[in-house]
Amino acid sequence: MARILVIEDNPANLELMTYLLVASGHAVEAATTGESGIELAVQAPPDLILLDIQLPDISGFGVLALLRNEARVARVPIVAVTANAMVGDRDQALAVGFDGYFSKPIEPTSFVPAIAGFLAPEQQGHAPRSPWADGA
Numbered sequence: 187m188a189r190i191l192v193i194e195d196n197p198a199n200l201e202l203m204t205y206l207l208v209a210s211g212h213a214v215e216a217a218t219t220g221e222s223g224i225e226l227a228v229q230a231p232p233d234l235i236l237l238d239i240q241l242p243d244i245s246g247f248g249v250l251a252l253l254r255n256e257a258r259v260a261r262v263p264i265v266a267v268t269a270n271a272m273v274g275d276r277d278q279a280l281a282v283g284f285d286g287y288f289s290k291p292i293e294p295t296s297f298v299p300a301i302a303g304f305l306a307p308e309q310q311g312h313a314p315r316s317p318w319a320d321g322a
């Protein structure tokens with residue numbers, strides 16, 4: 187189980203990522219602006235941050251730069267999530283210091299295994315399962 191902070195202003199995307207992460211055994215905190223995301227991250231540094239690039243206040247690049255200056259958050263992996271799935275975006279994201287990159291729309295089957303790659307072995311969740319499937 188990992189504590190994952192999702193900073194994303196798109197309600198559908200936030201809901202999908204939250205659903206997949208919770209179904210995989212993780213605890214999710216959500217912020218819909220850059221400012222509130224930074225506040226949450228600094229107050230209680232999570233194990234992983236998923237950061238939308240297009241936010242209503244500060245861009246994801248700005249949030250990344252601010253977080254990297256916070257000693258408590260400096261080592262937390264930060265993964266970019268963006269709709270700008272254009273050639274070069276991944277390279278640009280990695281060049282400015284993101285640890286990884288997801289392009290929207292989020293692909294449920296590849297999202298969960300990709301998340302595991304950013305977590306320590308003891309933090310890894312399980313394959314997604316429905317909260318209604320008991321004893322399966």
Ligand code: MN
Pocket residue numbers: 194195196238239240241
């Ligand atoms: Mn957005």
